[in-house]
Amino acid sequence: MTTSTDRDQQIQKLRELIADIDSGMLTTVDDNGSLHSCPMSTNGQITSDGVLWFFIYGSSHKATEIEHNQQVNVSFVSPDRQRYISVSGTAQLVKDRNKMQEQWKPQLQTWFPKGLDEPDIALLKVTMDKADYWDGQSSFKPQTIS
Amino acid sequence: MTTSTDRDQQIQKLRELIADIDSGMLTTVDDNGSLHSCPMSTNGQITSDGVLWFFIYGSSHKATEIEHNQQVNVSFVSPDRQRYISVSGTAQLVKDRNKMQEQWKPQLQTWFPKGLDEPDIALLKVTMDKADYWDGQSSFKPQTIS
Numbered sequence: 001m002t003t004s005t006d007r008d009q010q011i012q013k014l015r016e017l018i019a020d021i022d023s024g025m026l027t028t029v030d031d032n033g034s035l036h037s038c039p040m041s042t043n044g045q046i047t048s049d050g051v052l053w054f055f056i057y058g059s060s061h062k063a064t065e066i067e068h069n070q071q072v073n074v075s076f077v078s079p080d081r082q083r084y085i086s087v088s089g090t091a092q093l094v095k096d097r098n099k100m101q102e103q104w105k106p107q108l109q110t111w112f113p114k115g116l117d118e119p120d121i122a123l124l125k126v127t128m129d130k131a132d133y134w135d136g137q138s139s140f141k142p143q144t145i146s
Numbered sequence: 147m148t149t150s151t152d153r154d155q156q157i158q159k160l161r162e163l164i165a166d167i168d169s170g171m172l173t174t175v176d177d178n179g180s181l182h183s184c185p186m187s188t189n190g191q192i193t194s195d196g197v198l199w200f201f202i203y204g205s206s207h208k209a210t211e212i213e214h215n216q217q218v219n220v221s222f223v224s225p226d227r228q229r230y231i232s233v234s235g236t237a238q239l240v241k242d243r244n245k246m247q248e249q250w251k252p253q254l255q256t257w258f259p260k261g262l263d264e265p266d267i268a269l270l271k272v273t274m275d276k277a278d279y280w281d282g283q284s285s286f287k288p289q290t291i292s
């Protein structure tokens with residue numbers, strides 16, 4: 001059994017692993033069942049309850065896919081360090097202005113030139129169900145957090 | 147309309163983009179619909195008809211997932227160059243010894259210490275249905291190959 005303290009420590013470990021990785025690859029499933037990935041800027045953070053936050057255009061193709069199928073994967077890769085992380089999660093669009101203010105980072109301006117004044121801006125909340133990570137060349141089998 | 151020559155050129159472009167990326171993240175869907183990724187060594191190659199080959203253990207969890215759901219995604223990331231590639235494809239296990247001999251690379255020994263003498267070794271053939279790539283910081287919208 002995983003006690004809550006174990007899980008806290010594991011999420012802490014995950015946070016360290018992704019801390020300096022700028023973008024994750026978000027994989028979503030479309031209505032035909034095919035899988036697409038796209039890069040999404042992270043703020044290198046995962047909350048203590050296992051949530052990743054992204055900014056997204058509410059009317060984008062990706063957002064529509066997620067409304068139809070909430071199961072997603074976010075992978076983080078740091079090839080130099082042979083670090084590979086898979087976060088399986090459930091995604092949800094959130095249009096909470098306060099939360100946006102809290103999560104906003106200036107470097108997101110590249111993707112959202114109008115910043116929080118962008119009318120179509122939304123948050124994508126990914127709640128981790130399970131994570132696997134491979135850290136360093138020697139790790140054939142992943143470490144798993146669930 | 148995409149003519150076959152266009153497609154040839156696009157696949158050539160894709161080949162250049164992934165040539166020096168050692169591993170891709172393979173995302174598969176399990177029976178509950180949740181999405182998992184894991185790193186897979188590539189030989190940096192995609193054939194002219196859009197096929198990626200990987201080596202896999204035939205009895206692995208991943209292989210079973212693929213037997214149940216053939217839709218997969220392989221993403222390639224080179225953070226230094228801001229290069230992000232998504233290949234949506236259909237996967238299939240192939241146990242053809244000649245093909246294995248053709249695809250084998252010595253560096254795969256890390257994952258398959260017995261090499262081609264490993265009884266459980268199999269090939270995973272991913273046939274590209276669609277690819278998207280982002281090459282360089284400025285590209286918000288991907289280039290698409292289908």
Ligand SMILES: Cc1cc2nc3c(=O)[nH]c(=O)nc-3n(C[C@H](O)[C@H](O)[C@H](O)COP(=O)(O)O)c2cc1C
Pocket residue numbers: 023038039040041042054055056057060061062063111228230280282283285286287288
């Ligand atoms: C490094 C990088 C980071 C990105 N970060 C984001 C992001 O945080 N939010 C976002 O909506 N799009 C981001 N994009 C663009 C998306 O990957 C995607 O191309 C865009 O959202 C269009 O998606 P759509 O095809 O679903 O409409 C980023 C692209 C790159 C290359």
